[in-house]
Amino acid sequence: MSDISNIIQLTDVRKVYGNDGITTEVLHGIDLTLQQGEFTALIGPSGSGKSTLLNIIGLLEQSTSGIIQVQGRETGALSDEELTLLRGRSIGFVFQFHHLIPAFSALENVMMPLMLEAGRPLAAQRERATALLTRVGLADRLDFKPAKLSGGQQQRVAIARALAANPPLILADEPTGNLDTASADEIFKLLYEVNQESGTTFLIVTHDPRLAHRCRRVVELVDGRIVV
């Protein structure tokens, strides 16, 4: 049943918001499998449940029912502590609004996931974070605070941060949503290159059909159901 090359396997995942009184079912029985190395776009109209689905896959939110397996491991019975650990090891996030920590420099933001892992010496953390920022083209911005960086640059830092702990899966929720076309293209290109270089699995929510068409696989969500 569970294939280890399946990074993510969702079976009949439902999500209902609200408890008593008014309840809305946002996801109606989602079945979805993401395989190692896949580069997938998740598209759909606003309010169709894309972010909700992403948060459930990212173990940030609990589904109301259904099975979520991360690298073959059932997550339903895990404690909050265990989910946090699994999330830190297996999943990197890139959000629409560059969710960087404003008090930290670019380098420190990228080091953050490494610091959260136990037992890596500081020098090694610094080295890896520097290499990643160099990879995303920000070698000369290491000590800049997020406020001193452009939107595209902030998103590059976020990508470097998502890559830092070397997770097998990266979830990106409209990573180019706030950027001009040129920057959006560059960010998308960067994500694709990383996918090619390291085989990291990507699930990218996007509104932009132009970008979606450049992905090998496109999943479309309409009213909480997968239609493609």
Add this chain to the structure above:
Amino acid sequence: MRIEWLLALRFLKEGRAQTFFMLGGVTMGVGVIVFLTSLITGLQRSIIEKTLGTQAHVVMRPPDDEARRIIMPDSARAVSANVERRAQRLSSILQWQQIMRELEKRPEVTAVSPLVAGPSFAIRGSATKSVALMGIDPEKYTRIVPMSSFMKEGEFRITANDAAIGTDLARDLGVTLGDKIRLQTADGRSETITVAGIFDVGIRDLNRRWVFITLRSAQNLLDLVGGVSSIDVTVRDLFKADAIGEQLAQQTGLTAESWMKTNAQLMVGLKSQSASSYMIQFFVIISVAFGITSVLVVSVIQKSREVGILRAMGCSRKRIRHIFLLQGGLVGLSGSLFGSGLGALLVTFFASTAKNPDGTPIFPVVLEPGMFLVAAGVATVTGILAAAAPAVRAAKLDPVVAIRNV
């Protein structure tokens, strides 16, 4: 642990005004506590020092109630003693040398001194004064009451001929160094001594009554040959005098009276002073804690986005909690350092302005490293406790809410 420290420090650095207000609160709170404590400690210590300057910590007496009253010299009683002197005979400790050896062996005892005390008259020409004979072994006695430091004239030299009297008695009798005085007890025994030293112990009544002679002279005069009327004891820890006294009493079969019992009134005063000081300190701590809590509660709300991001990156609830507890602890600790400085400054300034006419400080303030350590410890713990509620709140934040609501 490193990342929690880093984040706690950064969050504090970032929230400038908030951190400043928390630090200010702790600084002032600790300042007040240090000021109050050093003032009261100094005050109490000097009172106790003054009181104990002329007293033993524990006085051992024969197990006889009668004896106690007679040892306190009383001229009316001394006169009537002429009529019924056998009944008035001082009760004494007979095996005192042996008892003293036993007492000296105890580790908590620092000095032991025998005393033969009783009423007498001091006569010089036509002047007669009622006095208290203090028959002592000068070497032992000065280890309990530092008589040499009280000498105004001459020296504290007690021999078969030489004696020491107080300034007031010297004036009353009109004697100076080298003059002779006749000591005569109610039952007619008498001896003549030479004034070798005149002391001022700071208490007029004692300056008027105390006459120091040798143990042997006093035994002869008071008809106590071979015995002593009491044994003075000093102990290592002043405030254990009561408990140690009881042990000594059990061991020796004598009665023991500690300085705390002798000065019960004073002790009540000191205790209620301490109690009110503790009360003030307690409420200062509480209000400082409230200040920290309310600032951190706001800071948690402001930092909810960061907390959400950290949670998404795999930061556990426990670590989030630690980040905020650390902020409280760090504010407490650093505030206590500033506060100690402030308190020390205040108290030094205060002590330098409040002076007696002769230039000595009215309040002999005490600044001890132990007090600063305690202040730092209390402030740190207070900071951590004050941060507990905000920290728990931060740990409970839902990362999704923080991430969705930009």
